[in-house]
Amino acid sequence: MHAVVAIKQVPDTSxxxxxxxxxxxxxxxxxxxxxxxxxxxxxxxxxxxxxxGGKVTxxxxxxxxxxxxLVECVEQGADRGILITDRKFAxxxxxxxxxVLARAIEALHAEEPVDLLLFGKQAIDGDTxxxxxxxxxxxxxxxxxxxxAVESFDPQARTAVVHRKTERGIxxxxxxxxxxxxxxxxxxxIGRAPLPNLIRAAQYTPxxxxxxxxxxFDPARIGIKGSPTIVGKAYTPPPKKAGGTLSVxxxxxxxVVFQALARIESAGVLQN
Amino acid sequence: MADPKRLWVLIEQEDGRPxxxxxxxxxxxxxxxxxxxxxxxxxxxxxxxxxxxxxxAFRYGARRVYVIDDPVLAYYRNAPYAFGISALVKxxxxxxxxxxxxxxxxxxxxxxxxxxxxxxxxxCTELAIDPEKKILAATRPTFGGNLMATILCKTQRPQxxxxxxxxxxxxxxxxxxxxxxxxxxxGMTEAEVGVQLLRVIPNVGENVxxxxxxxxxxxxxxIGGPExxxxxxxxxxxxxxxxxxxxxxxxxxxxxxxxxxxxxxxTVRPKLYIAAGISGAIQHRVGVSGSDFILAINTDPKAPIxxxxxxxxxxxxxxxxxxxxxxxxxxxxxxxxxx
Numbered sequence: 001m002h003a004v005v006a007i008k009q010v011p012d013t014s015x016x017x018x019x020x021x022x023x024x025x026x027x028x029x030x031x032x033x034x035x036x037x038x039x040x041x042x043x044x045x046x047x048x049x050x051x052x053g054g055k056v057t058x059x060x061x062x063x064x065x066x067x068x069x070l071v072e073c074v075e076q077g078a079d080r081g082i083l084i085t086d087r088k089f090a091x092x093x094x095x096x097x098x099x100v101l102a103r104a105i106e107a108l109h110a111e112e113p114v115d116l117l118l119f120g121k122q123a124i125d126g127d128t129x130x131x132x133x134x135x136x137x138x139x140x141x142x143x144x145x146x147x148x149a150v151e152s153f154d155p156q157a158r159t160a161v162v163h164r165k166t167e168r169g170i171x172x173x174x175x176x177x178x179x180x181x182x183x184x185x186x187x188x189x190i191g192r193a194p195l196p197n198l199i200r201a202a203q204y205t206p207x208x209x210x211x212x213x214x215x216x217f218d219p220a221r222i223g224i225k226g227s228p229t230i231v232g233k234a235y236t237p238p239p240k241k242a243g244g245t246l247s248v249x250x251x252x253x254x255x256v257v258f259q260a261l262a263r264i265e266s267a268g269v270l271q272n
Numbered sequence: 273m274a275d276p277k278r279l280w281v282l283i284e285q286e287d288g289r290p291x292x293x294x295x296x297x298x299x300x301x302x303x304x305x306x307x308x309x310x311x312x313x314x315x316x317x318x319x320x321x322x323x324x325x326x327x328x329a330f331r332y333g334a335r336r337v338y339v340i341d342d343p344v345l346a347y348y349r350n351a352p353y354a355f356g357i358s359a360l361v362k363x364x365x366x367x368x369x370x371x372x373x374x375x376x377x378x379x380x381x382x383x384x385x386x387x388x389x390x391x392x393x394x395x396c397t398e399l400a401i402d403p404e405k406k407i408l409a410a411t412r413p414t415f416g417g418n419l420m421a422t423i424l425c426k427t428q429r430p431q432x433x434x435x436x437x438x439x440x441x442x443x444x445x446x447x448x449x450x451x452x453x454x455x456x457x458x459g460m461t462e463a464e465v466g467v468q469l470l471r472v473i474p475n476v477g478e479n480v481x482x483x484x485x486x487x488x489x490x491x492x493x494x495i496g497g498p499e500x501x502x503x504x505x506x507x508x509x510x511x512x513x514x515x516x517x518x519x520x521x522x523x524x525x526x527x528x529x530x531x532x533x534x535x536x537x538x539t540v541r542p543k544l545y546i547a548a549g550i551s552g553a554i555q556h557r558v559g560v561s562g563s564d565f566i567l568a569i570n571t572d573p574k575a576p577i578x579x580x581x582x583x584x585x586x587x588x589x590x591x592x593x594x595x596x597x598x599x600x601x602x603x604x605x606x607x608x609x610x611x
Contacts, residue, residue, distance in 0.1 A: 011415075098386060125415055127535075128394040130382035133350065137386040142466035143350045145379045161470065166375045168286070170473040176466045228391035228428035232402075232409060234421040237558070242579050248587030256585055257595040260567060261603070263583050267565045269543035270487070270511065270604070 001054030001155045003045035003116045004108055005078070006101050006135070007038035009062050009069035010125040034069045036185065037120025039076070043188035044150065045118055046077035052155055054115075055079045057108060061089055061100050070206040075193045081206035082108075088211040088223050094126075096226035098134030100217060105139060107215045109178075115155050117180040121146055132182035142179040148186040277311040277367040279304055280430065282357075282380070283329050283337065284372050285319050286348065290328060292442065292484065293372035297435060298332040299443030300399050301370060304408070307401035311367065314338065316360060318353055320346040330451035332443055337451060338364070342458040348376050349467050354383035356458045361388050363456075366430040368408050370399070373434035381434050391425035392432040397439050397558075407431060413535070413558055438483045438541040438562060480514055480530045487513025488542045488563075490533055491521060492556075494549020494570060495589050498526035503593050504548055510600045516540065518550045534559035549589045552577025569593070 011030045034042075045056040058073040060066050061084040070081030084104055092100070108114060117139075119132035129145070136143035149163040151172065158177040163170045165184055181187075193201075211217050220226060246256045264270060279301040284291040294315070301313045315334040317325055319341065326337040340356045361369065361384065369384075371377040373395045385392035393410040402409045402424070408431040411422045425431040482488065489508040491500055501515055508515050516538075517531040533540055535555035545563035549570060550556060557580050560566060568581035569592045578584040585592050 093391065094382065095386065095389065095391065098382075126394075127414065128382075128392075129378050130385070130392060130394060133379060133382035134386040136350070137354065137383045143379070143383070144467065145350075146375060163473075168472065169475045172470045172473065174468045174470055179466065228389075229393060229423050229425050232422040232424045234414075234419055236418070237413070237420050237554075243582040243584070245573065245578055245581075245584035245586050247573070248585065248591060253587065253591050253595045254599075256587065257592060257599050260583055260585060261596070261599055264544060264565060264567065267582070269565045 001048060001052040001116070002057065002112050002114050003048060003054070003118060004057045004059060004105055004114050005038065005041050005045050005073070005118045006105075006131070007042065007058055007060050007069060007073060007120070008035045008123045008125075009033070009060065009066040010035045010123050032065065032068065034072050035120050035123045035125075037122065037124075037183060039073075039120075039190055040185050040187050041118035041120050041181075041183045042073045042076050042078055043190050044183060045116070047188055048116070048150070048153060049077070049079075052153070054155075055112070057082065059101065059104055059108075060084065061092070061097060067206045067208075071201050071204055074204045075197050075201040076190070077193070077197055081204070082209055083206045084209045086211040088219065091224040091227060092222065093227035093229045094128055094130035094134055095228060096222050098131050098138060099221045099226060101131065102135045102138035103215055103217055104209065105135065113178075115158075115177050116153075116160075117141065117178060119180065119182045121182045121184055129182070132180060136180035139180070142175045143182075144173055144175060144179060145182045147181040147183045150181075150187070274310070275365075277308055278364060279308070279311055279313050280366040280369040281313070281315050281334065282369070282371040282377065283315040283317040283325060283334075284374060284376055285317065285322055285325055286376070288319070288322060288324070290325050291372060291374060291376075291437070293374060293377075293435070293437040294329070295332040295445070296437065296440040296442055297370045297372060298329065298334055300435065300440050301368070302333040302443070304368065304399060304401055307403070308367075308406060312336070314366070316357060316369075318342075318345050318356055320344075326451065326453050328445075330449040331445040331447075333446075333449075335451050336454060338454045338456055340456050340458050344458060344460060344462050344465065347469055348380075349465055349469075350379055350383055351465055351467070352458065352460045353380050354387060355460050356456075357384050358387040359459065360456060361430060369430040369432045371432065371434045373436040377434050381432060385432050388430075390428040390430060390432055391423070392434070393423040393425070394434050396433045396435050399433060399435070399440075408433065418554055436539045438539045441541075441562075475530070482514055482516055482531060482533070483538050483540060485514045485540065486542050487511045487544045487546075488516045488533070488540055489513055489546045489548065490516030490518065490531075490550060490560075491527075491548050491589075492518035492550030493520050493524075494551070495521070496549075500549070500589065501527055503590070503597075507546070507593055507597050507600070510597060510604070511544065513542070513544070518553075518556050547577050547581070548593060550577055551575045552580065
């Protein structure tokens with residue numbers, strides 16, 4: 001069984017702050033982490049490897065620093081890490097990103113056939129949820145987004161049964177393999193990395209692929225050239241004007257609630 | 273005469289029931305059309321036995337609905353839906369294509385954009401026509417809601433965007449409206465689809481329709497524990513509303529994720545939003561900013577929720593909410609929100 005997991009190194013957005021004077025993001029000192037959903041995708045791949053044997057390859061496109069994220073995946077049990085990095089990839093939107101990852105996966109598939117492609121359901125910095133579906137479309141493999149469980153997996157029969165979370169409930173879907181899943185955190189709980197993995201990761205250096213080696217990416221389809229969308233402007237959301245507060249300590253709870261209900265009443269938001 | 277600029281909206285449906293986000297998007301397309309000369313609002317509908325839906329789309333402003341009705345489309349799967357719609361896009365060359373940022377729309381939108389090689393802006397909170405360039409200016413929150421970015425798609429067409437349910441207002445439907453139904457073939461067979469639905473495990477227990485509730489009483493860490501929701505349920509019941517929650521308390525397991533409001537939960541647009549013991553991180557505030565009236569209750573006068581509240585009460589939830597219940601019972605025996 002060969003599983004390929006595509007991951008992204010992201011700033012921990014729960015720690016992102018805004019410079020109140022300039023209105024810009026303060027990126028310094030914000031820790032870089034493996035996108036949380038991607039870490040669960042890696043965990044699923046490692047569990048399947050433990051059961052069926054085989055190999056887990058982890059792939060990322062990003063700056064040189066993203067090699068750290070691949071090493072973390074090796075700690076989790078991945079066998080091989082590939083960093084696709086080149087200045088030419090800079091400013092890629094989701095269309096250009098899915099092109100690069102799809103071409104890279106094709107190259108990996110040619111070396112060693114791929115049974116399963118795994119992505120996190122979305123990255124916490126961009127939140128687009130577009131790259132996984134884009135790669136599945138390019139590779140013409142079945143896509144199951146928002147996967148929460150793998151009920152059965154049969155690499156010989158080339159079929160799997162996957163649970164997908166939707167608004168109405170859980171869809172139980174049978175898919176042929178290879179397929180691409182984008183996963184929720186429920187897909188596999190992350191355990192503590194075993195010592196041999198930690199030792200291996202400590203000495204592991206991910207492979208580096210560039211825009212021309214070993215895969216020659218089409219220069220017109222990568223980076224800013226290959227990206228139809230551009231950011232026109234970016235700004236911090238303007239604060240809404242606050243309506244003021246009433247203090248229970250100062251006015252007493254009866255009076256405060258009475259005034260609040262009067263305000264709600266005059267706003268006309270409740271039925272009489 | 274040149275073809276008009278087509279502003280397309282995906283009319284999302286499941287089991288023959290249209291998703292209301294489709295009407296919200298038709299309303300938005302109508303506003304964009306007003307700023308874009310020679311444009312026309314049209315719908316795209318895929319499914320099986322969905323012939324009753326176009327008439328509703330006309331009432332919300334679609335002039336024409338392209339329909340692919342085929343047994344392969346009886347339930348949603350990415351491949352046949354993306355295949356069918358991409359063929360329509362290539363044939364009719366719409367200028368703009370809006371899709372709901374639902375589970376279905378997020379799965380489908382990217383596949384279409386990839387097939388037709390265009391840009392897609394996810395989870396927009398604001399759509400406008402750039403007055404000079406006459407192109408779509410799609411604004412979305414990024415970095416967990418900490419930053420707003422306006423995205424443009426200068427050369428590729430259509431300019432695609434997804435919008436979450438309830439981010440845009442629901443338009444008033446016309447009493448009656450005519451339009452044209454354009455049937456189209458799918459051109460894909462069941463044997464070509466790699467995924468089959470075996471069964472559906474329905475959501476267990478409560479089915480909360482929090483996105484479309486008129487009154488929401490939501491709880492955060494300040495309610496102290498899961499039992500605090502009983503008090504909020506009582507108040508919500510008196511006001512004809514439902515109970516919501518912050519991410520923190522859903523993560524803590526105090527209430528199910530179906531109640532979660534904010535960036536990683538639902539966007540809501542109630543007439544009245546009561547935030548009880550919710551400090552109001554940016555990720556939560558972006559999910560409630562469409563509310564008509566926000567009442568926040570928190571012991572901390574510096575809580576960020578007060579920045580977006582129409583009225584704040586600095587006080588303890590366990591003092592304020594019981595008093596709210598008492599006074600609402602006394603004055604509004606048949607309380608509830610406007611229909």
